[in-house]
Amino acid sequence: MRSSDFRLAIASSRQFPTVHPDDLHLVASLQRLGVQCTVCIWNDPQVDWTAFDAVLIRTIWDYFEHYAAFRDWLDTLDRLDVTTINDTDTLRWNSDKRYLLDLERQGVPGIPTEVAHGGRLQEILSSMPGREVVIKPTVSGGALHTVRGKVGAAQFQQAIERLPAKLDYLVQPFIPEIASSGEWSLIFFDNAYSHAVLKRPTEGDYRVQEQHGGSIMPVTPGGPIMEAASKALVAAAALGHRELAYARVDGVAPSGRFLLMELEVIEPSLYLADRPDAAERFAQRLVERLQRVVRKTRQLG
Template identity: 35%
Template sequence: MTATTPSVLLATFDLLPDGEPDGALLVEALAERGVEARWVCWDDPAVDWAVADLVAVRSTWDYHRRLPEFLAWARRVEAGTRLLNGSDVFAWNADKGYLIELADAVPVVPTALLADTELAPGLRDALGRWGTVVVKPRTGAGGVGLVVASRTDDPALAGLLAGPWIAQPLVESVRTAGESSVFVLEGEPVAQVDKVAAGEEVRVHPKYGGSSRAVALDPVRADVAREAVRSAAALRGGDLAYARVDLMQWEGQWSLSELELIEPGLYLDVVPDLAGSFADLLADLLARRAERG
């Protein structure tokens, strides 16, 4: 990277050295805007992060297995350059307990915390409130370790990963209306992907048979997504450059199921135009930084 050309490092992990699916589109879109960019693994000791004008965490999809190390890395990076969203936001967003904090501001799929030492009573309470429940790690990604249970001795609970966990009601509409992901850049919704689970599955990811398609941005879902990001930014005391807001229908309204502020996939293989939108965001941030000197 040259001294005169704005530069961006896109953080990924070692199983995806070339970044998220169709990640080359993002590098190309940034080049068209006069920005040099390349994919680098977040834990590569040879990378000098301080040479970049911006660092954007993209497909670091092992962070949940190595959270203390990942957060320590994020703090080191932002000590030398700008890290989008930043380590404090990452630490907050890595614990799905944030859903309870946001429930006062936006519709949220009901969420209960389950502690390691109180799994049985916590689970009994959740089952009493909602019937069948979804249990998943408070720090997790990609639906790994998600269990659907209808009683405390449900054999499915043998699949639980290490706690603590959250419990939520099983949202049956994920198999019909599905889940919507709204992409929010600098506070404004820019695109939407609708996802549907396959068969009796509740996870919408393709590896579980789910399907995704780009759709026109729905104003109702866009409003919920916008408010979710605004509320999260207010809680964290700063701006959020990017977010993916996952929504499900619960009791007749679109409700927040997860807010992805660390490494949300852009679904570039489904919405290739998002590469340009994300590149515009980075180019604008770099231009503002240059104006400030």
């Protein structure tokens, strides 16, 4: 079976109607392998998803702003029997940060987390006087509607009152090492470790995202961090999410103990721009996956 037989949709958002710079070498590698790649806006009603062998989920970075439509889109892809990478069950599960509680129940060390509806935030916080906490929506991205502060402080109280009351939130203690030491991101392809970066916030901030001034540097994780990150993937597999084409495991390591912050398997930055070798490995694995998808389709047909 020739890879030139494959047609791959790369799902993106209206903000990124062409290939994102971080994915340029990935797409070029796929095209060299003969895969026809087409960037498609995930919520464009004119797209015929059945025209593709699979949909690679990438820069759909506004899905949480249109969450009901996003869930409907996944239902539509299922109804049309369109293969997504990663699969739709995994996308649904990972789209709500309550998945962190699922992983915690599987024994994955993480930051202690409580979930509260917006209307109950004050009730939850009343049991945490004087503690420094972070509050973020269960469905969100890019630190949207995320606030940090000391419970009881007037400025923090004002920030809480500005949060949309209709949302559900995670309430977590603030881990100072996020600001002082940074946040680890380990990238895996088909559950095999590829590479890692350390993300640091700008001085005086705690948000590591680049749009908030954060910086990124390549790093090599030691054994304990690697083992802890791998444990998150094992736990996800135990929950039924076994065939992860890509995953990014984010965490912080106070006193050398890795605590999971996120398991990103929807649309994570994979930090490929400076790692052409990783982009090429990922492309090869995607081709192998496409071969299995098309072979199965032809057998069923």
